Amino acid sequence: MPEFLxxxxxxxxxEKLFSHLPKPEIxxxxxxxxxxxxxxxxxxxxxxxxxxxxxxxxxxGFAVQAxxxxxxxxxxxxxxxxxxxxPMGAAPKSELEPGHCMTIHTGGMxxxxxxxxxxxxxxxxxxxGELEIYKSAAEGENVIRIGEDVAQGQLVQAKGTxxxxxxxxxxLALGLTELRVAKKVRVxxxxxxxxxxxxxxSPRPGQVRDINSHTLAALVTKSGAEPVxxxxxxxxxxxxxxxxxxxxxxxDLVIITAGSSASTRDMTADVINKLGGPGVLVHGINTRPGKxxxxxxxxxxxxxxxxxxxxxxxVNGYLFVVPLIEKLLGANxxxxxxxxxxxxxxxxxxxxxEDWWPVRLVSPSPSRSPKGxxxxxxxxxxxxxxxxxxxxxxxxSLAAADGLLRISPDATGLSAGEMVEVLLV
Amino acid sequence: MPEFLxxxxxxxxxEKLFSHLPKPEIxxxxxxxxxxxxxxxxxxxxxxxxxxxxxxxxxxGFAVQAxxxxxxxxxxxxxxxxxxxxPMGAAPKSELEPGHCMTIHTGGMxxxxxxxxxxxxxxxxxxxGELEIYKSAAEGENVIRIGEDVAQGQLVQAKGTxxxxxxxxxxLALGLTELRVAKKVRVxxxxxxxxxxxxxxSPRPGQVRDINSHTLAALVTKSGAEPVxxxxxxxxxxxxxxxxxxxxxxxDLVIITAGSSASTRDMTADVINKLGGPGVLVHGINTRPGKxxxxxxxxxxxxxxxxxxxxxxxVNGYLFVVPLIEKLLGANxxxxxxxxxxxxxxxxxxxxxEDWWPVRLVSPSPSRSPKGxxxxxxxxxxxxxxxxxxxxxxxxSLAAADGLLRISPDATGLSAGEMVEVLLV
Numbered sequence: 001m002p003e004f005l006x007x008x009x010x011x012x013x014x015e016k017l018f019s020h021l022p023k024p025e026i027x028x029x030x031x032x033x034x035x036x037x038x039x040x041x042x043x044x045x046x047x048x049x050x051x052x053x054x055x056x057x058x059x060x061g062f063a064v065q066a067x068x069x070x071x072x073x074x075x076x077x078x079x080x081x082x083x084x085x086x087p088m089g090a091a092p093k094s095e096l097e098p099g100h101c102m103t104i105h106t107g108g109m110x111x112x113x114x115x116x117x118x119x120x121x122x123x124x125x126x127x128x129g130e131l132e133i134y135k136s137a138a139e140g141e142n143v144i145r146i147g148e149d150v151a152q153g154q155l156v157q158a159k160g161t162x163x164x165x166x167x168x169x170x171x172l173a174l175g176l177t178e179l180r181v182a183k184k185v186r187v188x189x190x191x192x193x194x195x196x197x198x199x200x201x202s203p204r205p206g207q208v209r210d211i212n213s214h215t216l217a218a219l220v221t222k223s224g225a226e227p228v229x230x231x232x233x234x235x236x237x238x239x240x241x242x243x244x245x246x247x248x249x250x251x252d253l254v255i256i257t258a259g260s261s262a263s264t265r266d267m268t269a270d271v272i273n274k275l276g277g278p279g280v281l282v283h284g285i286n287t288r289p290g291k292x293x294x295x296x297x298x299x300x301x302x303x304x305x306x307x308x309x310x311x312x313x314x315v316n317g318y319l320f321v322v323p324l325i326e327k328l329l330g331a332n333x334x335x336x337x338x339x340x341x342x343x344x345x346x347x348x349x350x351x352x353x354e355d356w357w358p359v360r361l362v363s364p365s366p367s368r369s370p371k372g373x374x375x376x377x378x379x380x381x382x383x384x385x386x387x388x389x390x391x392x393x394x395x396x397s398l399a400a401a402d403g404l405l406r407i408s409p410d411a412t413g414l415s416a417g418e419m420v421e422v423l424l425v
Numbered sequence: 426m427p428e429f430l431x432x433x434x435x436x437x438x439x440e441k442l443f444s445h446l447p448k449p450e451i452x453x454x455x456x457x458x459x460x461x462x463x464x465x466x467x468x469x470x471x472x473x474x475x476x477x478x479x480x481x482x483x484x485x486g487f488a489v490q491a492x493x494x495x496x497x498x499x500x501x502x503x504x505x506x507x508x509x510x511x512p513m514g515a516a517p518k519s520e521l522e523p524g525h526c527m528t529i530h531t532g533g534m535x536x537x538x539x540x541x542x543x544x545x546x547x548x549x550x551x552x553x554g555e556l557e558i559y560k561s562a563a564e565g566e567n568v569i570r571i572g573e574d575v576a577q578g579q580l581v582q583a584k585g586t587x588x589x590x591x592x593x594x595x596x597l598a599l600g601l602t603e604l605r606v607a608k609k610v611r612v613x614x615x616x617x618x619x620x621x622x623x624x625x626x627s628p629r630p631g632q633v634r635d636i637n638s639h640t641l642a643a644l645v646t647k648s649g650a651e652p653v654x655x656x657x658x659x660x661x662x663x664x665x666x667x668x669x670x671x672x673x674x675x676x677d678l679v680i681i682t683a684g685s686s687a688s689t690r691d692m693t694a695d696v697i698n699k700l701g702g703p704g705v706l707v708h709g710i711n712t713r714p715g716k717x718x719x720x721x722x723x724x725x726x727x728x729x730x731x732x733x734x735x736x737x738x739x740v741n742g743y744l745f746v747v748p749l750i751e752k753l754l755g756a757n758x759x760x761x762x763x764x765x766x767x768x769x770x771x772x773x774x775x776x777x778x779e780d781w782w783p784v785r786l787v788s789p790s791p792s793r794s795p796k797g798x799x800x801x802x803x804x805x806x807x808x809x810x811x812x813x814x815x816x817x818x819x820x821x822s823l824a825a826a827d828g829l830l831r832i833s834p835d836a837t838g839l840s841a842g843e844m845v846e847v848l849l850v
Contacts, residue, residue, distance in 0.1 A: 033624075037643045051821070054630050058816060060687045088660070088686055089620035091630035105686030107620055107733065109631040149819040156821060164850065165647065165742075169640035169735055170824040172624035173633075195514030195532055199458075199597035205479050205516035206534035208598075215594035218462045222590070235513070261513055261530030262485045308532065310594055317590075335786045335808060335827055337762030337849050361760045383760060391483060394574040395598050396476070396581060398591040402760055424762050425589065 007286035009409055010319050010354055013295055016281050018327065020297040026330040027183040033171045036163040038224055039181035040329040045157040047174055050147030055110040059142045062101040062123060062131060063114035066139040077132040086111060101131055110143060117142035160332035182329040185225040188247030189213045193259020193308055194235040211395065212257040212313045219317045223325040235264055241271045248275055252328055254303045255321060257313050265292050268305040272296040275303060287354045290316040309393040315356050318425060337424045341385035347414045349407040358401030359385045359422055385422050432711035434834055435744050435779055438720055441706050445722040451755040452608040458596045461588040463649055464606035465754040470582040472599055475572030480535040484567045487526040487548060487556060488539035491564040502557040511536060526556055535568060542567035585757035607754040610650040613672030614638045618684020618733055619660040636820065637682035637738045644742045648750040660689055666696045673700055677753055679728045680746060682738050690717050693730040697721040700728060712779045715741040734818040740781050743850060762849045766810035772839045774832040783826030784810040784847055810847050
C-alpha cells in the first residue's frame, strides 16, 4: 500500500497544496449591487462622497444654536423664537438666526447656523411662535456630522469582501449600483468506480448510486462556485485521464471521486501525475474520515482526488475544496460558523490523527424541540453535542448531524462534559 | 408619543406576533433533489429500501467465514483456500464455501456464506491458491450490514428539513431524485418617507437613498424567501395604504420601512390597523437599535413596520423577519451560527433593554489577517470581539461588522475579557 507511507496533517496538506498554486488571477464581472448577495467583491471601493453628505438630526425635536440653550433647566428654561419647520427630504428654507429654533424630524437636514438638536421631550411650546427649553444642548448633540459614517475617498470596502445585506446597503447608500465581483470559479466533478451508477437508476447487486458528485456540487454551489458535471467515468486509466484532461482545460479546479477500491484510488493518483506537473503533492491525509484524499497541482490548477466513501468525500470537501474555492475567488478570510456545546460522551481519538465527528446539537431541556434552537447571541441556552456513532461511510450519519466536531491531532480524545466547538455544516 | 408607551422585549414581541398568526399552510412544489440546496422539505421521507441493500466490505481484504479464522495469530496462522475475487459493481459469482476466502475490495459485495472480512495487512499469500491469515476476524468485522445506514421504511428525513449537501446525498442514495419542498414565501417590501429616493438617483440636500428595501431583499433571499419590491411610496396615508393592500393580497408577508420621522412611523401603524384585523399587536420593542418596530397581523398575514434607520431595519430584520420566514416555510428550528469570542472592552447597557452591538472579530495574534480565520472546529484560536462604536444609524458600522453581540435585558452591561457569543450575520 504505497499510497499511505506518509500521511500529512490536514493543515499541512492544505498549505502544501496552496504553496504549489500560482497566485490566483481573479477574473471579474460587473453586476448590479442588489444582485450581489454572497458574491466576493473584486475591487476596492472608496467613498465617492461623504456619508451623510448633510448634517442630519437623529431625533424629533428642535434645531438650535447650542449656546442659546446653555444653562437651561426645569426651573429656568431658555426661550427661543420658533422659526418654522425643516421639511423632510429638502433643505431648510432659511438659516437659523441666533435666539431662534426650528422644528426638525429624525433624518431632517440641519439649517445653517444650527449646531444641535433639542429632543421634543425637553421642550414645551410657550406662546404662539415661542418655545421653552428645559435642558441645555451641547454642540453637535443629536446631530450626525457630514462624513460621520464615511469620509469622502475613504476605503469603505476592500477587494475580497463577501457581499452580505449590510455591504449591499453600504454601497447603495453611496449611490454605487454596480460592482465588480469575482467570476464564479468552475469546479469540474468526475466520478469513477465500476460499482457506481447514476442515482436515478436501480442498482443491481453490488452497485451503489453516485451521490458524491451531487453532494460535492451542492457544497461547491454553497461556496460560491459553479459545479460542472462530467459524469461517471469507466474505471480505466484512459477514460479517467481523458475526462480529467477535458475538465482541467474547461475548469479552474477538478475533483475526482474515486471508486472505493484501492486500485481505483491508485489510478486517480496515476492520472493526476499524468495530467501535468508537478502532479500529486499529497497522497493520504492523517484524518478520519478521509485518509485516502489526494491533493495535486497540474499545470497551475488544483486536482483533488476524494475518497469514494460519501462521508469522507464531503468532510474532506469542507477541509480542502471550500478553502480552495475561497482562495480562487480571492475571498478575505472570515470566521467559520460554529456553535459551542457540551460534549455528552467520551470520544477516543488516536494521537497524531485529526478526527471529525458528525454531531447532533440537542437542547438539554426536554420541552424544546429535538434539534434545539439556540437563542440568538449571548445568554442563550448551552446545547449538548451528541456524537453520531456508526461506520464512517453512512451518509445518513452526516444527514442527521448539525455539524462536525474536530479532535485535534495532539489530543487522545475528548471527555464527556467538555465544552467543544462544533462547525456547522 | 403614544407609540412607545409599552415596549415589549423582543422574544415576547415575537411570540405575540406568532400567536396571532394562523398555523401556516405550507404550499409545496416538486423539484429535483440535486437542485434542492437550501430549500425546506415539505414531506416526510421514509426509506423505500434498506441502505445499503447488500452487505458491503469496508476494507480491502478477504471475505471469510469468521469461524475459519478463530485462533489465528502470527505464530499460528489460519490457512484458507482462495476462491477467486469479488468483482466491483457486481454480485460474487459463487457462495463462499467453508475453509475458503475471496479477495474483496472496499465497497465490494460479500458472497453468501461469508460473514467477515480480514484486512489485507493481516494476510500473506502462501502457496498458489492459498492464503495465510494472522488475525482472527469477529463475525461482522469490516462489514456493513444490510440496512445499517437506514432500514426499509425508516423515517430518514422529517418534513421541515433544511436541504444541505448531506441531505441531498442521503435522498439520492435511496434513489429519490425528486422532493416536495416549501414554495418560496413571497415577502412584499415597501419603502416610505418623503426624504427617500432610489439609490441610482443623486440626492438633493435633505434626501437619502433608499437602502432598506435592498438590504431587506438580500436578507429575505438569504432566508430562502422571495422579495417582491413595491418601491418607494409617497408619504400619505392613502398611497401607503393602497400599496400595502396590494402587497398584502399578493404576498405572504409585508414589510414597510418607514421614513425616519415620527409622523411617518405613526402613519405605518395607522395603515396596518386599517389593512385588516387584529392590526397592530406590538408598537415599540425594548431593544437597541430598533425601538420603533411595529408588528401586526392583518387578516392572517404578518405586516411588519421597520424603522427607517438602516441599521435598525436590518437588525430587526434578523430578529423578526428571519424567524417569521422560517415559520412560514415550516422549517424545523436549527442552531444559529455563532462564534465565541473574548470581549475587548466594557459595554454598558440599560437594564431591561436588549442591546445588539455590531462587532468585528479579530485575531489577537498580530501576524494574522485583520478579519481573523477561525480554525475549523475545536482547538482553534480564541478570537476577540471588538464592538464597533458610532451612532446606531451608520450603515458602514454594520458593513464593518462580522456579527452582532446581544446584551440580554437582565444585564447592565458586559465586561472586558468576558467570553461572548457573536451571532454571525
